[in-house]
Amino acid sequence: MMVSHPRSILVITGPTGIGKTDLAMRLADDSPLRIISADSVMVYRHLDIGSAKPSASELERYPHDLIDLVEPEYPFDVGQYLLHAKRSIQHAWQRNEVPCLVGGTILYLKSLLDGLDPLPKADPEIRKRIREKAEQQGWPAIHDWLKGLDPGAAEIIHPNHSSRLERALEVRIKTGESIRSFWTEGPSEFMIGDQRADLDVLALIPADREKLKERLNRRFDSMLDRGFVDEVQSLRTR
Incomplete structure (x- = not known):
């Protein structure tokens, strides 16, 4: 039976380096929050x-859910993220905590809020063809290829957005249909299982972009000092 009263979910999102995680941890000092990562890189172990x-x-x-879920050599897609995220949200409610989704991976957040479109499964052979051509000619050439087959999709996908280009072209080659024909409108109500949910979204926007750039530069320098190059080299040898 569906519960009539909605439960709360807090979402904190915004650009890289703006302070999403710091804000969530400060809020957790004063409120019963359960922090749930919405970051597509933090799901991987050893990418610290x-x-x-x-x-x-x-x-x-400040325990975080959905960090360090899988090894780097294993794929982790948005469908898997949704399964984990919904489970974490329900567990937080059971503990009388407010789930707090924190991160900037918009695909994760949008798919959680609007649901996944019923797209066809990936085709490894088609993807191989696309990637081989991209390596030889660059992604703008893939954009031109898509434009010849699906001009409507090409118009709304940037020539440098490789993952979206690949998926749109793959769907067109595999099905003969535009990827836009598979896109659906989101539900009128946001549901987690049989529970209605109310969302409060905090979208952090930089007041001064130059200061944010300076902060990102300092953060990158700190990463180098802490061994970022060694971390990458270690991952490459796995």
Whole structure:
């Protein structure tokens, strides 16, 4: 039976380096929040410095769900994220905590709010053809290829957005249909299982973009000092 009264979910999103995680941890000092990561890189183990994960001491004080889920060599898609995220949200409600989704991976957040479109499964052979051509001629050439087959999709996908180009072209080649024909409108109500939910969204916007750039530069320098290059080299040898 559906519960009539909605439960709360807090979403904190915004550009890289603006302070989403810091804000969530400050809020958790005063409120019963359960922090749930919405970051497509933090799901991977061993990508600690480059993904700007919270420190071990911060994670001990402010536990985060959906961090360090899989090894880097294994794929992790949005469908898997939704399964984990919905489970974490329900567990938070059971503990009388407010789920707090924190991150800037818009695909994760949009798919959670609007649901996944019924797209066809990936085709490894088609993707191989696309990637081989991209390696030889560049992604703008893939955009031209898509424009010849699906001009409507090409118009709304940037020539440098490789993942979206690949998916749109793959769908067109595999089905003969535009990827836009598979896109659906989101539900009128946001549901987690049989529970209606109310969302409060905090979208952090930089008051001064130059200061944000300076902050990102300082953060990158700090990553280098902490061993980012060694982390990358270690991952490449796995």
